[in-house]
Amino acid sequence: MSHDPLNVITLVSVGAHPVTGRARRAEQDARAVDLGLSLAGKELHLLHAGDPQAEALRAYLGMGLAEMTVLQQPPQADVLPALGNYLRHAGAQLVLTGSQAETGEGSGMLPYLLAEQLDWPLIVGLAEVESVTGGVAQVLQALPRGQRRRLQVRLPFVASVDNAAPEARQSAFGPARRGQLQQQEVAVVEDALLEEAQLQPARPRPKRLKVIKAKTGAERMKAATAKASAGGQVLTDMTPEQGAEAIFALLRGEDVLR
Amino acid sequence: MSDIIRRDPRSEWIARNRLHPLHASLQALGASWVGPSGLIRKNPHAVAFVGPNGLKRIDRSGAQQGGGGKRASISAAAQLPLHIIEQPSFHIVVVPDMVGGRLSSHDKDLLGLASMLAGSEGAVVAVVFGEHKESAFDTAGVDRLLHIQGEAFVGYTPEQRIMALRAVDDQLAPRHWLFPDSRTGGGELGRRLAAKLGERPATRVWQVADGQCIGRAGAGQQDLARRAPRLILAAAECADPVGETRHEVRAIELEGTLAHSLTRIDNLGAVAVDPALTPMAEAEFILSGGNGVRDWELFHQAAEVLGATEGASRVAVDDGFMPRDRQVGATGTWVTARVYLAVGISGAVQHLQGIATCDKVVAINKDPGCDMVKRADLAVIGDSTAILQALIERVSEYRQGDLRDVA
Numbered sequence: 001m002s003h004d005p006l007n008v009i010t011l012v013s014v015g016a017h018p019v020t021g022r023a024r025r026a027e028q029d030a031r032a033v034d035l036g037l038s039l040a041g042k043e044l045h046l047l048h049a050g051d052p053q054a055e056a057l058r059a060y061l062g063m064g065l066a067e068m069t070v071l072q073q074p075p076q077a078d079v080l081p082a083l084g085n086y087l088r089h090a091g092a093q094l095v096l097t098g099s100q101a102e103t104g105e106g107s108g109m110l111p112y113l114l115a116e117q118l119d120w121p122l123i124v125g126l127a128e129v130e131s132v133t134g135g136v137a138q139v140l141q142a143l144p145r146g147q148r149r150r151l152q153v154r155l156p157f158v159a160s161v162d163n164a165a166p167e168a169r170q171s172a173f174g175p176a177r178r179g180q181l182q183q184q185e186v187a188v189v190e191d192a193l194l195e196e197a198q199l200q201p202a203r204p205r206p207k208r209l210k211v212i213k214a215k216t217g218a219e220r221m222k223a224a225t226a227k228a229s230a231g232g233q234v235l236t237d238m239t240p241e242q243g244a245e246a247i248f249a250l251l252r253g254e255d256v257l258r
Numbered sequence: 259m260s261d262i263i264r265r266d267p268r269s270e271w272i273a274r275n276r277l278h279p280l281h282a283s284l285q286a287l288g289a290s291w292v293g294p295s296g297l298i299r300k301n302p303h304a305v306a307f308v309g310p311n312g313l314k315r316i317d318r319s320g321a322q323q324g325g326g327g328k329r330a331s332i333s334a335a336a337q338l339p340l341h342i343i344e345q346p347s348f349h350i351v352v353v354p355d356m357v358g359g360r361l362s363s364h365d366k367d368l369l370g371l372a373s374m375l376a377g378s379e380g381a382v383v384a385v386v387f388g389e390h391k392e393s394a395f396d397t398a399g400v401d402r403l404l405h406i407q408g409e410a411f412v413g414y415t416p417e418q419r420i421m422a423l424r425a426v427d428d429q430l431a432p433r434h435w436l437f438p439d440s441r442t443g444g445g446e447l448g449r450r451l452a453a454k455l456g457e458r459p460a461t462r463v464w465q466v467a468d469g470q471c472i473g474r475a476g477a478g479q480q481d482l483a484r485r486a487p488r489l490i491l492a493a494a495e496c497a498d499p500v501g502e503t504r505h506e507v508r509a510i511e512l513e514g515t516l517a518h519s520l521t522r523i524d525n526l527g528a529v530a531v532d533p534a535l536t537p538m539a540e541a542e543f544i545l546s547g548g549n550g551v552r553d554w555e556l557f558h559q560a561a562e563v564l565g566a567t568e569g570a571s572r573v574a575v576d577d578g579f580m581p582r583d584r585q586v587g588a589t590g591t592w593v594t595a596r597v598y599l600a601v602g603i604s605g606a607v608q609h610l611q612g613i614a615t616c617d618k619v620v621a622i623n624k625d626p627g628c629d630m631v632k633r634a635d636l637a638v639i640g641d642s643t644a645i646l647q648a649l650i651e652r653v654s655e656y657r658q659g660d661l662r663d664v665a
């Protein structure tokens with residue numbers, strides 16, 4: 001289905017490589033940019049709040065865009081007010097974000113708070129925009145296990161993109177060099193959280209062991225020697241039809257036949 | 259039954275012999291047990307037993323031996339003590355995911371965390387939307403159950419649910435809100451509520467202790483330690499599930515009626531996705547074939563009719579019947595399907611490893627003694643071709659019946 005080019009803004013951040021920790025484009029944000037490009041083409045608008053000198057931002061421009069707006073913010077700032085103020089007057093119909101940042105707190109709250117601040121509806125896990133007619137968009141939402149759900153939502157809205165969205169295109173070096181980072185000075189609000197919380201290197205989580213709750217020696221013995229699984233129902237000596245009926249009943253009960 | 263007391267020397271002997279395989283089943287009802295109110299009751303007459311020479315003996319080691327004279331029927335499973343909170347001084351509210359209408363293991367971990375936070379003063383409240391099939395809320399640690407039903411909460415309805423949860427917040431003023439930080443609903447609902455209430459939540463929390471909580475931050479390379487906020491989105495295995503107590507599951511109601519807001523998101527329902535395109539590691543329902551499949555055309559047809567993602571054992575792959583990326587097991591894909599239907603697969607360890615996390619395993623096999631049948635929740639013994647044929651017919655019949663109902 002074709003639709004008029006939408007006015008789309010994608011919010012991007014600086015990511016970190018999962019192994020080396022080196023700054024790079026964030027995986028989910030790149031997918032959001034890709035989705036934005038398929039909706040708005042070259043008209044897609046990129047927005048970042050943070051350091052306008054960050055080289056990693058250029059990787060987004062290398063995906064085929066000439067410029068990006070950067071709201072200048074120090075590293076410890078709360079970027080939400082700045083983004084909210086900008087978006088309120090930007091006239092966007094759709095704001096795309098990743099669903100979780102790769103650096104910092106990474107709580108995934110930004111799209112929710114932004115939607116709340118702007119009083120727009122929020123779609124979580126956007127996979128595809130199917131059509132836009134008369135100010136109403138029909139979209140597909142990604143669910144776990146590769147499932148999809150169709151939703152209808154009024155424009156303008158905020159949507160977050162997760163790893164179920166189509167893979168992002170590669171970034172080309174030349175356009176990334178040539179692209180412009182337009183910086184804007186905006187007010188800064190300090191984030192209070194980092195005063196009381198501290199970031200530390202992730203500790204590996206202990207593996208949960210199988211706990212045997214036995215009060216007597218006999219029970220302990222039984223738990224130690226019993227087969228891991230007692231086994232279920234075994235149907236022998238029946239016609240294929242009866243067997244099929246039993247399997248069918250189980251599949252119905254588990255609700256996997258759609 | 260007659261009341262004549264007869265001695266059964268054999269069972270007495272078994273009851274004394276701790277190494278006998280039937281020993282455990284012949285232990286008489288103990289001299290003490292947990293009464294319905296949770297108190298320990300004792301029967302002073304049952305302290306002694308009659309020894310082999312006919313004399314009454316008392317065993318002071320605590321592990322009483324010997325039969326109780328009469329052949330006692332095997333006692334029912336021991337009741338766990340009931341935990342009663344009459345007047346809770348605060349509430350801990352948990353909103354479980356209820357995938358498939360039942361508490362998931364993630365939900366149970368969360369309830370374990372909740373009862374840890376509640377201690378002996380607070381009450382754990384579970385908020386459940388719509389229909390459910392769960393019957394074990396009591397042993398999972400739910401003191402109060404708030405069951406919110408109605409047309410408005412069927413299916414995907416985040417906006418209405420947030421309205422209801424706000425009403426719960428007003429009514430109970432919970433000390434903590436706990437959500438599972440999962441992709442199956444809890445992560446979204448929790449964050450929506452946090453934005454609505456203006457509370458800053460702690461996310462991906464994996465440990466809560468002494469008012470401090472630790473959660474993963476960024477892309478998982480760092481941890482964030484902070485004071486435990488009111489709203490906590492916890493990861494799986496954040497705490498051990500409740501195991502030692504039973505809880506009341508007293509029903510509570512939402513006071514006042516919920517105002518129906520205009521919704522801005524309309525749910526048009528699930529979209530049919532091609533099961534062949536879902537990655538096997540994520541697929542919900544897998545039909546897997548092995549060396550016992552004789553007719554591969556039929557197998558593919560069955561997968562299509564059932565709407566299942568196809569998988570295979572290594573032998574089927576090596577023989578060229580299935581592509582390599584469909585192999586399930588140690589050297590293939592580790593699957594997480596809810597239902598795994600194994601046709602003609604013997605269940606070698608390398609294969610069973612790959613399906614360790616599957617919920618329900620169904621086996622179709624000729625050999626009733628093979629390991630896959632032992633692992634399966636339901637095993638049908640017979641020829642794979644005939645059973646697949648019958649299954650295809652049964653399911654197509656059901657599908658057609660469905661169409662007729664709709665028309």
Ligand SMILES: Cc1cc2nc3c(=O)[nH]c(=O)nc-3n(C[C@H](O)[C@H](O)[C@H](O)COP(=O)(O)OP(=O)(O)OC[C@H]3O[C@@H](n4cnc5c(N)ncnc54)[C@H](O)[C@@H]3O)c2cc1C
Pocket residue numbers: 547548549550551552570571572573574585586587588589590601602603604605606607608609612622623624625628640641642643
């Ligand atoms: C290092 C290593 C790694 C391996 N990794 C994997 C792995 O990742 N995944 C994997 O699957 N295997 C793996 N294997 C191979 C594994 O050990 C087994 O050989 C293999 O899983 C057996 O496949 P199967 O069950 O299909 O075949 P078989 O063991 O031959 O079993 C066939 C079954 O079909 C039944 N049957 C036969 N005819 C019929 C019929 N007409 N109707 C109904 N039932 C019938 C039989 O009773 C039997 O139970 C690995 C082996 C090694 C050494």
